Each structure stands twice: as structure tokens, then as C-alpha cells.
Amino acid sequence: MTITENGYGGDRLCRGDKLIIGNGIYGYRGTLEENGKNEAVALTTCSFYDRRGDSWREPVNMPNPLYLRVKANGTALSKENVAYHTESLNTDNGVFSRCTVFKIKDVTVTLKSERFFSQIDYRLLISKVTLSCDKSAEMEIADGIDLDVWDINGPHFTTDSVSYNPLSVYCTTNEGKHLAVTLYEKCPYKPVNADFSNGKVLNFYKVFTKEITLERFAVLYRSDLDKCDDGKMLLNNLKGYDDYYKENLKWWREKWKCAKIEIEDERNSQLALDYSLYQLIIYAPKVSGLSISARGLSGQTYKGAVFWDTEMFMIPFYLKTDKNTAKNLIRYRIDTLDKAKQKAREYGYEGAFYAWESQDGVDACSDFNVTDVFTGRPVRTYFKDKQIHISADIAVSLYQVYKETKDIGILNDGIEVLLECAYFYYTRSYYNHIKKRYELLDVLGPDEYHERVDNNAYTNYMAHETACLAIKGLKELSKKSPERYREISEIYKNIIPKIKKFKEGIYLPKPNDNGLIEQFSGYFKLEDTTPCELKKRLKDPKEYWGGSTGVATATRVIKQADVVMLLCVLKRFPLEVLKANYEFYLPYTEHGSSLSYSAYARLACKLQLKKDAYEWFIKTARTDLDGGGKKYAGSLYIGGTHPAACGGAYLTVTEGFLSDGLNSLPDEINSITVNTQTKKYKLKRN
Numbered sequence: 075m076t077i078t079e080n081g082y083g084g085d086r087l088c089r090g091d092k093l094i095i096g097n098g099i100y101g102y103r104g105t106l107e108e109n110g111k112n113e114a115v116a117l118t119t120c121s122f123y124d125r126r127g128d129s130w131r132e133p134v135n136m137p138n139p140l141y142l143r144v145k146a147n148g149t150a151l152s153k154e155n156v157a158y159h160t161e162s163l164n165t166d167n168g169v170f171s172r173c174t175v176f177k178i179k180d181v182t183v184t185l186k187s188e189r190f191f192s193q194i195d196y197r198l199l200i201s202k203v204t205l206s207c208d209k210s211a212e213m214e215i216a217d218g219i220d221l222d223v224w225d226i227n228g229p230h231f232t233t234d235s236v237s238y239n240p241l242s243v244y245c246t247t248n249e250g251k252h253l254a255v256t257l258y259e260k261c262p263y264k265p266v267n268a269d270f271s272n273g274k275v276l277n278f279y280k281v282f283t284k285e286i287t288l289e290r291f292a293v294l295y296r297s298d299l300d301k302c303d304d305g306k307m308l309l310n311n312l313k314g315y316d317d318y319y320k321e322n323l324k325w326w327r328e329k330w331k332c333a334k335i336e337i338e339d340e341r342n343s344q345l346a347l348d349y350s351l352y353q354l355i356i357y358a359p360k361v362s363g364l365s366i367s368a369r370g371l372s373g374q375t376y377k378g379a380v381f382w383d384t385e386m387f388m389i390p391f392y393l394k395t396d397k398n399t400a401k402n403l404i405r406y407r408i409d410t411l412d413k414a415k416q417k418a419r420e421y422g423y424e425g426a427f428y429a430w431e432s433q434d435g436v437d438a439c440s441d442f443n444v445t446d447v448f449t450g451r452p453v454r455t456y457f458k459d460k461q462i463h464i465s466a467d468i469a470v471s472l473y474q475v476y477k478e479t480k481d482i483g484i485l486n487d488g489i490e491v492l493l494e495c496a497y498f499y500y501t502r503s504y505y506n507h508i509k510k511r512y513e514l515l516d517v518l519g520p521d522e523y524h525e526r527v528d529n530n531a532y533t534n535y536m537a538h539e540t541a542c543l544a545i546k547g548l549k550e551l552s553k554k555s556p557e558r559y560r561e562i563s564e565i566y567k568n569i570i571p572k573i574k575k576f577k578e579g580i581y582l583p584k585p586n587d588n589g590l591i592e593q594f595s596g597y598f599k600l601e602d603t604t605p606c607e608l609k610k611r612l613k614d615p616k617e618y619w620g621g622s623t624g625v626a627t628a629t630r631v632i633k634q635a636d637v638v639m640l641l642c643v644l645k646r647f648p649l650e651v652l653k654a655n656y657e658f659y660l661p662y663t664e665h666g667s668s669l670s671y672s673a674y675a676r677l678a679c680k681l682q683l684k685k686d687a688y689e690w691f692i693k694t695a696r697t698d699l700d701g702g703g704k705k706y707a708g709s710l711y712i713g714g715t716h717p718a719a720c721g722g723a724y725l726t727v728t729e730g731f732l733s734d735g736l737n738s739l740p741d742e743i744n745s746i747t748v749n750t751q752t753k754k755y756k757l758k759r760n
């Protein structure tokens with residue numbers, strides 16, 4: 075389907091997110107050819123990180139190869155003379171297009187362009203621009219590579235060399251990595267000049283004509299992934315625009331065959347679903363050893379780092395539609411086990427404590443994640459130190475990937491992840507000799523507003539599950555891979571008994587007489603108020619709600635599903651418990667993270683709360699279409715797209731509407747058809 079935005083004067087930051095294209099390695103924000111860094115143009119990279127000075131390390135935004143500006147009969151085509159403008163993204167084939175009509179004194183000029191990434195060769199970004207006039211005019215076109223790019227903590231590179239035929243730049247990052255952008259153009263005319271000034275390397279065309287078309291092929295290079303000479307080969311063997319276009323259509327047709335969900339519903343959610351799945355498709359890395367960051371490829375928010383979002387919200391989509399990607403994503407964690415072991419040791423523990431915000435396995439999360447809006451001072455946050463549930467999230471997901479792909483290679487290599495994560499929890503726990511149980515103290519659960527709490531239910535249950543899976547994984551190995559089993563049993567012979575002890579002894583907060591599981595020790599004693607009430611207490615709309623002094627800290631108000639998330643992930647609690655906790659926690663939940671809606675959606679399905687389920691589904695599926703999600707935490711910009719919410723939409727359909735959830739669809743939905751790599755599921759409302 076097509077997402078269309080009309081009018082030239084829209085919110086560029088929002089449109090940039092919404093109309094994004096990508097191929098897993100690169101993303102290009104939905105911006106216009108004449109835009110620059112003020113309009114947040116970005117050719118964003120997956121895992122190509124750089125640090126400038128003491129500021130946060132973030133992914134590099136490459137030089138923009140699709141810059142273009144035009145004059146007709148001496149007058150610049152600019153926002154002052156726009157008569158009509160529309161821009162759109164086609165989720166069926168990943169093509170962004172725009173059409174703008176400029177009326178200047180004596181001539182009307184229509185600028186049409188389209189762009190897409192090659193999905194076959196991730197180094198290629200392809201575009202076509204056509205300028206047509208109602209009568210012949212003198213057209214002056216300057217187009218090429220803009221090196222003055224949008225950054226949060228940049229600049230990230232300096233330009234080492236520039237060449238002109240074709241236009242090409244070669245740059246070095248602050249960390250000494252290299253990148254290059256080469257722009258090859260096909261045009262019936264020759265440039266009259268080429269030049270490097272004001273941070274732009276441009277070709278200049280001057281022709282008297284009614285119509286001119288430029289086909290543009292940008293070849294991208296980054297030294298961490300590519301060999302420089304391969305780029306030259308690609309350039310020498312470039313195909314025509316139409317060939318790439320056809321190849322692109324074919325790729326997307328095949329992709330959608332395994333991924334499309336058709337929905338017939340009251341609020342026309344087809345577009346929202348297409349767009350959610352589109353995002354997951356364009357963010358799937360094409361190379362092993364990479365993963366997906368919390369804002370996909372929409373910019374540098376959250377340092378381009380990988381969170382639990384990938385395992386808990388996105389991998390389930392790939393398990394059904396693209397098993398290789400699911401395996402690649404979990405391999406990213408297997409490959410970074412050493413870094414997780416190192417992090418555990420830095421905190422004085424053993425085993426594997428995965429990065430909360432992973433940049434190639436290293437924790438990119440800072441000690442001071444938000445800034446106090448009143449004083450401008452950094453606020454100490456404990457996300458990376460205390461959000462220990464990350465290791466369990468990875469372990470649970472790893473086992474699921476093994477189970478669903480039946481790839482013994484995942485278990486052979488992943489068994490150490492399971493054992494090391496379980497061992498970490500054992501070493502991190504405190505044995506309460508009075509109560510005779512292991513406890514996990516001073517932690518942070520999924521609800522980030524309550525830091526440094528004891529026995530967060532989600533964390534304790536997930537740590538227990540990790541220990542169970544480590545033991546189960548060993549058993550499975552003994553049957554399927556006896557040699558590896560013997561090897562591992564020997565290496566871990568002193569550790570396995572400790573994991574077993576922890577598994578038996580970890581404190582699992584039980585539902586009370588009302589069926590309620592306390593989010594953490596002491597939670598029920600906190601002030602009973604609601605997010606709405608807290609909003610009234612804010613002295614600044616951008617104020618941070620958590621931390622030591624936030625408005626939510628001393629109250630029951632939570633940022634996102636926490637106990638409810640636990641009840642979704644571990645499917646072992648009886649319906650009465652699901653019901654009691656859904657009803658109890660709902661009024662306290664701010665949904666300040668886009669991860670929250672889909673947890674409520676899935677639970678609502680299990681509880682046959684069809685109306686609620688539909689509402690939550692709409693919220694998670696429309697997060698990015700409606701430009702939802704918070705843009706600031708304190709004064710920190712956290713905008714961009716929300717792939718975890720997209721994965722949440724998928725989970726709601728597959729685990730909620732279709733699976734063990736509702737016995738029939740919500741009244742608002744007539745039918746749903748889910749295509750996967752192996753099967754097609756269809757459900758019609760009775």
C-alpha cells in the first residue's frame with residue numbers, strides 16, 4: 075500500500091521517519107532532494123559506529139549522494155514557488171517517490187523522483203529524477219554528494235579525497251574507519267562543471283530543454299564490511315535503472331509472499347499492518363553478525379544500539395517469515411558472548427551480563443541517560459547497571475529460535491549463552507538465609523521509572539526460566555549432539571550444580587489472595603495515582619518521570635508493561651491471574667514506551683477482551699503512522715521509528731488473534747490471513 079503526505083510544508087522530522095527506505099545495512103530518511111541537514115536528511119548505517127570526542131558513540135550518517143537543486147530560467151525552485159506537492163512510500167516495493175510542481179514567472183516545472191535501495195546488493199542506492207516544463211526553459215541543475223550531514227553527536231568523518239568523474243568522496247571517521255560514496259549518473263547531457271564547495275561535491279548541468287532525466291546510482295562503501303575494489307567492480311558492471319527497478323519488484327513480491335497479513339477490519343488497518351511489516355523487512359540485516367537497533371535505520375537515536383526489543387518483539391516475526399534472519403539475529407548474541415562475560419566481570423560477577431544497549435556487544439548505555447530539564451545537569455540512570463533481565467530475554471529468545479528452526483547449530487553454539495546467562499544470575503543473586511531463597515536485589519525491571527528495586531517479578535521469573543532452559547538445553551544436547559554435550563558437561567561441571575541450585579531456590583513472587591503479582595518488593599505500598607494525575611504535576615512537559623526525583627518514582631505509575639509483559643512471555647499463569655493483573659496494572663501504565671501496547675494486546679486476547687485487544691492492536695500497529703512515541707526523555711531527542719511496536723503488531727495477530735488467544739475475532743475484524751514461510755493461516759469472524 076502507499077503512504078502519502080501532501081503539501082510541501084509538512085513536519086520534515088516526522089516525514090523523514092515515516093517515509094524511510096532501507097535494506098538492513100542502510101536506511102535513507104524520507105526527505106527531499108533539495109533538503110539538507112536542517113531537514114534531517116540521513117543515510118543511516120547499521121552498526122557502523124563512531125565516537126567524536128567524549129560524546130556518545132553513534133552510527134555514522136554517510137554523505138548524502140542524492141542532493142539536487144534546480145534553477146529554471148534563472149529562478150531557484152524553492153518552497154516559495156511550490157504549487158503542488160506530494161510524496162509517498164510504497165510498502166509493496168520499498169520505493170519512495172515525490173512530485174512537486176513549481177510555478178515561476180514564465181514556466182511551470184514538475185519535479186518527479188523516485189528512489190529505492192537494492193535488496194540484492196546492499197551497497198546500491200538508486201534514484202531517478204525527471205524535470206519537465208510546460209515549455210522549453212533554461213534548466214540549471216546542481217546535483218551530487220552533500221557531505222554536511224545531520225548528526226546528533228557528529229561530525230563523524232573528514233574528507234580525504236574527492237574525485238569528479240564519477241563524483242566520489244572518500245572519508246575517514248574519528249575512529250579511523252573509512253567510508254566512500256560514489257555517484258554515477260546517467261543523463262543525456264554532460265555536466266558543464268563540477269566542483270567541491272560548501273561541503274558539497276556537485277555536477278552542474280545547464281541545458282535549454284522541456285524535459286531532462288537523471289538516473290543516479292550511488293555505490294556505498296564502509297571499511298568494516300566491504301572491500302574497496304568490489305565497489306569499483308560494481309560500478310563497472312552497473313545495470314540500467316529499469317533493470318534494477320524490475321529486480322526490486324521481484325524481490326519484494328517474493329518477500330511479501332511469506333510475510334503478508336491481509337486484514338479486513340473496521341478501521342482499515344491494512345496500511346498500518348503493511349507498514350509495520352515493511353519496517354521489519356527493511357531493517358533485517360543482510361549480513362550475519364549484525365542486528366537491529368531500537369529505532370531501526372531511522373537515525374542515530376539510542377546510539378543505533380541493540381536492545382531487548384530485537385529478541386522479545388522482532389525475532390518472532392522473522393521466525394515465521396524469514397528464518398535465516400532470525401538465526402542471524404540470535405547469532406549476533408552468540409558472537410558477542412565474550413563481551414557479555416566481560417561486562418559481568420566488570421561488575422564483579424561471573425557468567426554473561428549482556429549489554430543493555432549493545433554496540434557490537436559492548437554496552438553503549440551511558441551512566442547519565444537523561445538531562446534534568448530544570449538544571450541542565452545529567453541525571454544518573456541505572457539502565458545498563460541494573461536492567462539485568464536482558465540476559466534472560468536473550469536466553470529465552472535463543473531457545474525459541476532453536477525450537478522453531480530445529481537448527482542444532484544454534485544449540486551447539488548457543489548452549490554456552492544459556493549456561494553463562496544462568497550462571498550470571500546465580501552469581502548476581504543473594505542467598506537469604508532466613509527465607510532460604512535466592513533473591514535478585516537492586517535491579518531495574520522493564521518499567522524504567524522504578525530503579526534499583528528488589529525482586530522485580532519479571533526479572534526473577536525470567537532468571538528462573540533461563541536456568542530451566544540451560545538445563546533443558548543440556549538434556550536436548552545429550553540426545554541430539556552427544557559429543558558437544560560431553561564437551562560442555564566437562565567444561566561446566568562445577569557450574570551446572572550451581573545453576574540447578576539457583577533454579578530450585580530463586581524466589582518467584584507468587585500471586586497474592588487477589589491473584590496479584592507485586593511488580594517488586596514494596597510496590598503495593600507506593601502512592602496510588604494515575605499517569606493522568608502525574609501529568610498535572612509536571613512543571614515542564616519534557617520532564618523525566620523516573621530516576622531518583624521523577625514524578626513517577628514514589629508512585630505506582632509505571633512506564634510500560636512489566637508484570638503484564640511477564641504474563642505474556644511465560645505462558646504458565648492461570649487465567650484468573652492474567653485477569654487480575656491486567657485489570658490492576660492497566661490504570662497505572664503510562665505506555666511511555668512503544669513496547670507496552672502489544673503486551674496488553676496479547677493479554678487482552680487471552681482474556682477474551684476483544685474490544686480492548688482491538689484497541690491495543692491499533693495502537694501498536696499505528697505507532698509510526700501516527701508519528702506516536704515520545705520524542706524526548708528529559709531534553710534528550712529519542713524520535714525515530716519503532717520496530718518493536720511493529721513486531722508487537724505482528725505478535726498481536728499471530729499470538730493473540732490467531733493462536734491460543736481469542737476463540738473468535740473481535741467484532742471490528744472480519745477476517746485475517748497470515749502468510750508465512752511455511753503455511754497460510756486464515757480466520758474469519760463467525
Ligand code: BGC
Binds near residue numbers: 522669
Ligand atoms: C524502554 C525500553 C526499550 C527502549 C528501546 C525505552 O524507552 O523503556 O524497554 O528497550 O526504550 O526501545
